[in-house]
Amino acid sequence: MHLHPGDWDEIPPATQSFLASRLPFPINLDAPSAARDAISVSGIVAEMDKAGLSGSVLFAVYAPRTVGIATNELVRDDLAHDPQRLFGLASLRVDAWQTERDNQLVRLRQALAWPGMVGIKLAHAHQHFRMDDPDYFGIYQVATEMGKPVYLHTGTSPFPGTSQEPAETDPAYLEPAIAAFPGTRFILGHLGYDFSNQRHAGLETCIALAGKYSNVYLEPSALGSKGSDPTGENLTTAMRRMREAGLVDRIIYGSDGPQSPGFVKDYLQRTVRAMHLGGYTSEEAAAVLSGNFARVFGATVQTL
Amino acid sequence: MSIAPYRTGALVAALLVLQVGGGAHAQSALDAPTLPPAVSEVTPIHAVLADMLGGTPQARHLGITVQGGWPWSLLRANLGLGYRLTLIADVETALGRRFRPTVGLGVRLATHHRVRLSGELLLGWLVQTGVTGRRGPTGELRLRLALLLGRAVPYLVLGTRHTLLADRTVFERAAGSETSWSFRQEWTPWATLGLGIAVTRNFGFDVGADYGWVDAPQTIALPGVHLGLHFGPRGGL
Numbered sequence: 233m234h235l236h237p238g239d240w241d242e243i244p245p246a247t248q249s250f251l252a253s254r255l256p257f258p259i260n261l262d263a264p265s266a267a268r269d270a271i272s273v274s275g276i277v278a279e280m281d282k283a284g285l286s287g288s289v290l291f292a293v294y295a296p297r298t299v300g301i302a303t304n305e306l307v308r309d310d311l312a313h314d315p316q317r318l319f320g321l322a323s324l325r326v327d328a329w330q331t332e333r334d335n336q337l338v339r340l341r342q343a344l345a346w347p348g349m350v351g352i353k354l355a356h357a358h359q360h361f362r363m364d365d366p367d368y369f370g371i372y373q374v375a376t377e378m379g380k381p382v383y384l385h386t387g388t389s390p391f392p393g394t395s396q397e398p399a400e401t402d403p404a405y406l407e408p409a410i411a412a413f414p415g416t417r418f419i420l421g422h423l424g425y426d427f428s429n430q431r432h433a434g435l436e437t438c439i440a441l442a443g444k445y446s447n448v449y450l451e452p453s454a455l456g457s458k459g460s461d462p463t464g465e466n467l468t469t470a471m472r473r474m475r476e477a478g479l480v481d482r483i484i485y486g487s488d489g490p491q492s493p494g495f496v497k498d499y500l501q502r503t504v505r506a507m508h509l510g511g512y513t514s515e516e517a518a519a520v521l522s523g524n525f526a527r528v529f530g531a532t533v534q535t536l
Numbered sequence: 537m538s539i540a541p542y543r544t545g546a547l548v549a550a551l552l553v554l555q556v557g558g559g560a561h562a563q564s565a566l567d568a569p570t571l572p573p574a575v576s577e578v579t580p581i582h583a584v585l586a587d588m589l590g591g592t593p594q595a596r597h598l599g600i601t602v603q604g605g606w607p608w609s610l611l612r613a614n615l616g617l618g619y620r621l622t623l624i625a626d627v628e629t630a631l632g633r634r635f636r637p638t639v640g641l642g643v644r645l646a647t648h649h650r651v652r653l654s655g656e657l658l659l660g661w662l663v664q665t666g667v668t669g670r671r672g673p674t675g676e677l678r679l680r681l682a683l684l685l686g687r688a689v690p691y692l693v694l695g696t697r698h699t700l701l702a703d704r705t706v707f708e709r710a711a712g713s714e715t716s717w718s719f720r721q722e723w724t725p726w727a728t729l730g731l732g733i734a735v736t737r738n739f740g741f742d743v744g745a746d747y748g749w750v751d752a753p754q755t756i757a758l759p760g761v762h763l764g765l766h767f768g769p770r771g772g773l
Contacts, residue, residue: 245667252667256756257748258607261633263667 235279235288235489235496236302237310238271240264243300246392254459255492270490273310273318279490280317283497287522287533289350291383292323292343295358298393304343311348319531320346321353321383326361326368337370344378350529351375351419355385356400363405372413381417381528383451387425387434396428403434403441410445417447417528419484423470425455435470439477449528450474453486456502457495464502471503472510480512483520484528585689585732585740587614588766590652590682592622592644598768605762607631608746614768620644624656630748634664636674645679652682662699662722670722674699678726687734691742695726722751732766740766 240248252263259266269275273290280288292307293299307320322343324336343349352375356363363384375382386403388396399405403424410418420441424434432455442448452474454460456467474483487499507517522533580586587593588601595618603610610628617623622642629635638660646653655677662674678695699722707714730744746760 248667253755256758257750258630258634258758258760260668261607261631261664261666 235276235290235487236271236293237273237276237290237306238293238300238302239306240267240271242296242302244297244393247299250390250392270493273313276310276490277314277317279493279496282494283500285496285500286535287317287319287525287531289319289321289525289529291321291353293353293355293358294323294325294327295355296325296327297360298358298389298391299355304339304346304349308343308346308349311346315348316534318348319350319529320348321351322346322349323353324371326359329361329367333367333370337374340371340374341378344374344380349380350531351381351383353383355389357385357387357389357395357397358391360395360400362399363403364399364408366408369409369412372409372416376413376415379530381419381449383419383421385421386438387422387455388428390427401434402437404437407441410441410448414445414447417449418445419449419451419528421451421486422454422488423450423452425460425466427454427460430460430466432466432469435473439473439479442474442479442482443477449482449484449524450479451484451486452503453499454488456506457488457491457499458502461502464506467502468506468509471506471512475510475512475516480516480519481524484525485521579737580684581687581737582684582689582732582734582740583737584766584768585691585734585742586652586682586684587616587768588612588740588764589680589689589691589730589732589742590684591642591654591656591680592616592620592652593768595619600767601764602767603762603764605746605760607758607760608748608762614642622654622656624658626658626660633666634662636660636662638674638676640676642680650684652680652684654680656680670699670701672699672701672722676726682732689732689734689740689742691728691730691732691744693726693728697724697726697748698722699724723753724748724750725752730762730764732764738768742766 251267252260255263255266290307290310292304293302304322311318311320322340324340325332361368372382384406388401403420420438423438426433438450442450452467452470456464461467485503487496489495526533584599587599593599593614593616595616597616599614601612607630608628610626612626615623620643624640624642627637638658640656640658642654642656645655658676660674662672664670674697676695676697678693680693682689682691701720701722703718705716726748728744728746730742732740732742734740742764744762746762749757
């Protein structure tokens with residue numbers, strides 16, 4: 233899971249520049265063209281095919297000051313491209329919460345009712361709100377009522393303008409919400425990884441939360457990429473530690489991306505290698521790669 | 537007045553040498569008691585490629601290179617100044633989005649009938665447009681090595697490019713705005729490996745592979761290829 237469709241023009245200039253700087257020269261000289269191809273649904277499906285992935289989850293994002301906006305409507309339209317293989321996570325704006333809360337929650341409910349919308353995406357660090365602020369717990373109430381899991385970005389982020397505050401990055405701050413909504417499934421994205429310093433910062437916190445609460449799930453995306461984990465050691469450590477903690481049935485595979493051509497395939501290979509080094513059986517690996525996702529999201533993942 | 541046939545031949549040959557090589561050669565040819573070397577021996581077939589790929593043409597000789605490729609294309613002029621020195625003017629672009637006009641001097645470091653080795657120092661200005669836009673003064677040191685093997689001229693160029701980039705940050709506060717500047721360097725190590733083929737003494741072409749690691753070492757850069765057309769030398773400027 234965990235791929236980002238989008239609209240280049242909805243990305244803030246500083247983030248456009250950041251994204252362009254990650255592209256190889258001379259591709260970065262015309263970053264808009266390269267990015268439009270990569271984040272289009274046809275580009276994403278092509279990367280899935282290259283990786284041999286039968287299904288993926290596309291994320292809506294509303295973070296106008298950091299990573300930009302990919303609307304629920306954009307995700308809905310992208311899902312129609314291949315509804316058997318693509319699933320969506322809806323999101324909502326929180327930047328005018330005091331005046332727009334009710335309206336945003338209504339729109340979120342509507343989006344969650346669309347075919348293929350299987351959950352909610354939040355990123356406190358990108359959207360600039362505290363993980364423990366009860367003003368926003370209405371989002372989890374909607375998730376509970378509609379039976380949709382909530383995916384949460386945890387950890388720092390390299391994107392310009394992202395909050396580095398612990399209350400918006402440290403998964404420990406999610407515990408009040410996790411405890412208050414036992415019927416909502418919380419998926420802790422990136423395992424609280426510190427992308428700024430390329431180190432595990434929240435891994436043990438995530439494992440502890442998953443051990444304590446049965447509604448917590450773990451998603452090790454992005455932290456094991458070549459850029460964030462050149463040796464592969466951090467991803468291997470994460471996979472090994474989660475298995476040692478008896479949490480294999482809580483791990484949901486994610487890659488993040490598409491980032492650059494070949495990234496999706498490469499991340500899958502790095503994860504399989506990390507699981508092999510971490511002592512996973514083939515049954516456990518299959519659960520991580522697809523079975524747990526299908527169970528948690530109530531989705532049917534086809535076999536290619 | 538009558539002129540003996542062999543004298544006539546010597547005069548014609550001397551005039552040809554004068555056209556190609558300059559006055560000093562003409563004088564010695566006139567004084568020579570026997571026939572001078574043929575023109576082909578004075579100006580080898582690879583002359584244009586030796587001057588443009590190996591660098592540093594003779595005094596007052598002008599050579600032009602037009603090169604197209606992915607991602608690099610350029611237009612270059614080399615004018616021999618004498619005393620092993622060459623004036624170089626160079627405009628380079630990457631995909632029409634990054635431009636680098638430069639001027640500089642080349643100096644012949646070693647010469648042999650089979651080898652041309654030159655060093656070049658260029659100064660100019662870099663302009664890159666788009667999301668990754670940047671601009672600033674730039675300089676390059678490079679070495680050119682060409683092997684002169686008849687019509688075939690394999691060559692190698694190694695360079696190190698440095699560009700000074702300035703970042704301006706403006707803080708808008710209630711009490712007014714505050715501007716701060718920071719500077720950083722963009723380093724681009726460069727290598728070109730290619731093969732030139734001389735068609736005539738005044739025209740040749742080359743194909744080569746370029747690797748310019750722009751903003752090394754924190755970036756990734758893809759290699760490129762080019763086709764170059766070389767014109768010259770044109771003497772007597």
